[in-house]
Amino acid sequence: KQEVTQIPAALSVPEGENLVLNCSFTDSAIYNLQWFRQDPGKGLTSLLLIQSSQREQTSGRLNASLDKSSGRSTLYIAASQPGDSATYLCALGNDMRFGAGTRLTVKP
């Protein structure tokens, strides 16, 4: 059974800092990996989708990498802003197995 772990569970940084969120998984035979953000009381918004044949995807200040052999993905956020404050979740494969998320707070 695929296990997905996100570390840290919570992170607080000052505005402007670059940061990395981690997602690890136990079964490297994945179809794809997605990163989402979730604002309080809201649904999930897809940020980046990495297919299993890809190693990274970029969108604006966000960069996600995928290393299947080590069972890891990272989400890099450059020049963080208070509006980036949310919970960030990774999800694996067709059946969308989610981690518990990292709650990010960016302080002005």
Added chain:
Amino acid sequence: GAGVSQSPRYKVAKRGQDVALRCDPISGHVSLFWYQQALGQGPEFLTYFQNEAQLDKSGLPSDRFFAERPEGSVSTLKIQRTQQEDSAVYLCASSQYRGGETQYFGPGTRLLVL
């Protein structure tokens, strides 16, 4: 364009009551997913439809949970004889063709069973 919508947004039920949660996916989207999200946790997969066909219901926690999508568009998740452990946010998502693509999520229905 319109995104995924869910209704009701909030539902309070007495233990033992039946509830029905509705999901309107993005028009034309083939795939529809239901998830259950407990407080402080990531969503957990419940079931998946491709058009009107329920291709995977392996995540439904018990036979009290039933989902349908009779015309391949709107879907209803029904929970019979609700119990306190059913309290959670129920999220619906749709994707254009099949699983493995970007999924678009609705705002969720927050269910509280007293």
